[in-house]
Amino acid sequence: MPRDVSVLALDSLFDASRRREMVSPPGCSIAEIVALAFPGLAEGLRDRLRVTIDGRVVPIGMWRGTRPRPGTHLLIQPIPAGDAARNILTIAVTVGAIALGQFYGPLLAGSLLGLGGAATGPLASLISAGITGTTLLAGTLLINALIPPRADAKEKPSYSIQGLQNQLTPDAPVPFILGFVRFAPPYAATPYTQAVGDERYVVASFLCGYGAVAMRNWRIGETPIERYSDIALETRQGYISDERLTLYPQQVLEEALSVALKTAQLPTGGPQIRTTASDCTGCEIDITSTGIYQVNKDGAYQNFTVNIGVRYCKSGTNNWVSGPAISITSNKAKALTRTTPITFPERGRYDIELTRITTDWDEADQSNKTIQRHGATVWSVLRSFRPEYPIDFPQPLALAACRIRATGQLNGTLDALNADMASICPDWDEASDTWIARETNNPASLFRYVLTGPAIAYPLTLAEIGALEEWHRFCVAKGLTYNRVHDYEASVLEVLGDIAAAGRASPHDTGEVWQVVIDRALSVVSAHISPRNSWSYQGKRPYAEFPHAFRVSFLDETNGFAKAERLVPWPGHSGDIRITEKLDMPGVTNPDMIWREARKRQYELIHRPDTHTVNLDWEALTIRRGDRAQLSHDVLERTMVSGRVTAVTSVGSGVMVYLDEPVTMEAGQAYAVRFRRSDGASLLRTVATLPGTTHALRLTGTGDLPFGPTDDDPSGELAMFGPALRESFPVTVKGFEAMEDFAARLTLIDHAAEIEALVDAEVPPPWSGRAGGPAQQQTGTPLAPIIDNVVSGVLASGVLASDAATATNPVPVVVLVRSPALETLTIASFEVRHRKIGSGTWMSAPGAAAAGAVVLPGYQKGDSIELQARAISAGGVPGDWSTPTLTHQVAATDPAAPSAPQALTATQVSGASSPTIRATATASADPNSVATRLYIAAGASAPFSAASAYMGDQASGPNTTLPPRDLTALPNGTALAAGPYRLWATALDGNSPPVESIPFGPVSVTLS
Secondary structure (H helix, E strand, C coil): CCCCEEEEEECCCCCCCCEEEEEECCCCCHHHHHHHHCCCCCHHHHHHEEEEECCEEECHHHCCCCCCCCCCEEEEEECCCCCCCHHHHHHHHHHHHHCCCCCCHHHHHHHHCCCCCCCCHHHHHHHHHHHHCCCCCHHHHHHHCCCCCCCCCCCCCCHHHHCCCCCCCCCCCCCEEECEEEECCCEEEEEEEEEECCEEEEEEEEEEEECCEEEEEEEECCEEHHHCCCEEEEEECCCCCCCCCCCCCCEEEEEEEEEEECCCCCCCCCCEEEECCCCEEEEEEEEEECCEEEECCCCCEECEEEEEEEEEEECCCCCCEECCCEEEEECECCCEEEEEEEEEEEEECEEEEEEECCCCHHHCCCCCCCCEEECCEEEEEEEEEECCCCCCCCCCEEEEEEEEECCCCCCCCCCCEEEEEEEEEEEEECCCCEEEEEECCCHHHHHHHHHHCCCCCCCCCHHHHHHHHHHHHHHHHHCCCCCEEECCCCCHHHHHHHHHHHCCEEEEECCCCEEEEECCCCCCCCEEECCCCEEEEEEECCCCCCCCEEEEEEEEHHHCCEEEEEEEECCCCCCCCCCEEECCCCCCCCHHHHHHHHHHHHHHHHHCCCEEEEEECHHHHHCCCCCEEEECCCCCCCCCEEEEEEEEEEECCEEEEEEEEEEEECCCCCEEEEEECCCCCEEEEEECCCCEEEEEEEEECCCCCCCCCCCCCCCCCEEEEEECCCCCEEEEEEEEEECHHHCEEEEEEECCCHHHHHHHCCCCCCCCCCCCCCCCCCCCCCCCCEEEEEEEHHHHCCCCCCCCCCCCCCCCEEEEEECCCCCCCCEEEEEEEEEECCCCCCEEEEEECCCCEEEECCCCCCCEEEEEEEEEECCCCECCCCCCCEEEECCCCCCCCCCCCCEEEEEECCCCCCCCEEEEEECCCCCCCCEEEEEEEECCCCCHHHCEECCCCEECCCCCECCCEEECECCCCCECCCEEEEEEEEEECCCCCCCECCCEEEEEEEEC
8 A cells, every 4th residue: 555745844944843744645746735735825925935855855847747756755844035045044944854853864864965865774773863862052052142151261269169268379360359259368468477475376468359348257267257366357448548457567478497406516407597588678587396494303394495596698698797696495395486586787688597506405315314404496487577568559459467376276377267248339329319339239330340440440421321220220120149259360341241141131342332231021123124124034943952950050148158059940840850051150149049040041042042144234223232123034934924015095994005015814814014114113003814815904903004105215114914923023133243335244033022021930949058858867776885894983083074973973983885886877875774783673874975984873882783785876766785784893993091080170260350260180090191181061960961172182191280270261162151060071092083081070160
């Protein structure tokens, strides 16, 4: 049975969705197939169609006599009338047909490669795969947008690359703060150190950028600077009236050294020479030591002195001059630094010589010495000074200087100082209708600031400023901002382009004035373009398979300007996101703005797929980039007709308009016509449907009327006829290319006013800034822990702060416990269950996992206990008890306590200015007793457990009557008052910690 003929009929060259797929029975001629595909098509319009069979063009004269063979593929497509680019457009249509899939792949491949008929076999499969895989990058397609995407090509060290890190960047551009940012400014001059006593300070100055800049919330890393001790910070906002920095008043060039200073008796010793910076007036020498001291035979630290000789001479000479001798005395075994200044007789470069004079005791054998001496020294820093201010720049700069104690506070140098900064520049104030200098991140204000600010000072005209005011309002209405530090090399146009892109605009320099082209919906039509006033039309539509989402990296202003990334799914996408594409948005830091502007780019790819180019005569002189135009061409829509009005007449109550080109209407369809008025304005009217082909149009509805030919315009108004709502297409003028005789080649893109409405309707999802999905909760049961040791009594003292003996825990027991190496869960705590051997009830004691120890209360010396431990995970899941059960005898290794003191008396001191108790004790007779401790409690029947011990145990040997001790207050500092008191005394041995005897007492006394 013969196969049918496959037919593909395209109504529009650039709208692939407007096509009809059909089949024709064998034996039909091409003319019959065309009549079937385009019923009612006027005979005069058939020459605007091109028919190909398997890629071969069939001339119109052969249509009636040509009958496609069964199984062939016939393609019918429109072409522009009278255009010399028909062959080129055939290729463009072929590219459009590529998107139709693998069915036409072999056919088109055969045509494009010059093969007879369709490609077959493996070649067909390979070529079809290549044709149907015409996926282009969405970002590449956006190059055709009115506002092309900006690439973040910044390569200089900055927060976005290096984090909050201060850099020394000589010869780099001066930073330019635009908008609101968090910035770690580079050093304005080389930082240096200072030694004051045993403390070390860091002094640094920072270049925040061109003034004026607002600076606040200074931090070192993430810690507010107010949390540091001994810090001084001064700032200059960058006004002409700013004073100079006082913390960094002159040029300081610091050279870090590590030169060991040894006497000439050692092989590596002798004089050490280093050279200062050029043209300096003085220098400082830092000598560092790990400790200068001597220790006598009793272990006491004593003063020791190290002497170092100093000479200097001008470089290139040998005229040595003695400098201030360095003599360092100390009795401490800790690091120290001492600074010695030198003032030179004249400016220049100098050689500095240091010679150690004191014997190198650290290099000598002191094993037989009764006094051990130490004093190794190192020449650590050579600091050169010039009296000039360190900053020399013609424009006011925003600066900061800091002096901070480094000892114990900073890890190395001060290299993570940062702050919140904001540009201060003229900003449009709608309320006062003026430009006011204030903090702003509005792209229009920053655009003006770049042109008129300290960098280039371009004189803007009033007209230019007025246009920026309109753009400012647009940015405020759309919530558009720009926040960025420009600390890299870039042209003015590149910077303006980045700022404008954040405000949905692009810069345009006409050669006379600066302008911005705003991408927004326009109602005013500035140009009408059709085949009657243009020529050499070309169109292009790339076909792409869009990604699932755009991936946008940015500095998140809602999270301290930390680096973040937001995925913006494609409109309508559901399911997992597997294919993403990177999109740069320089200067955009708001997560909601990231979402909306990324969606805008996506809508542009969806609703602006086409790029049109057309030549226009002198009318192009009246068109600017960004203007809206109406484009009519029969290639875009076969029913579109362009002509001129030849006459306008009234017929009864209606109006007839006559065109110099015939139009064809079909029953049941609505039509409209657009006129270009003599003043360039656009007039749109609906038309009564009169089926057939005619030159006459009957206008319907109400509205203005065209005039037809006049003395001023004998050719009549330009007219664009077509289906209602598609009589012409709104486009935006993207670019110009000048030609001869005042003509120009225009690049046009779809106006797509719906994009702005879609973006305005976007509601960004809530943003948290968290990366990744929720972490999987740990599951499972902890392993049984390992008990390393159980200590009690004296040995338990000092293991934990909570293990000191108290009335409720007189003999502490500490269990040292840890997780095994194979444990994979996070352990929050340990639990130990314990009891006296023979008792049936377990008691439980908890302990934090970080401590690694659990304290067991309630036992006395000699108690025998048993215990087990288990771990509890961070999720609250307990593990198994450790096995086997351990046993322990409390305080079994403790030494015996000394016997109690022999006597204690307490009396009131008469005549004292305040109530006073005089206590006198006789020390224990135990030979191990070395001190006596005194306790007191208020109340006639207070027990010993309520007593508090006085600080300062009284040292003595055994059997000693101690000196009387006058007590005027309780151990907590409360003054004694009238009333009864009870006192006790205990003996202490020489162990560390000491073992305490049972108390002697109580002894009662009543104060009056």
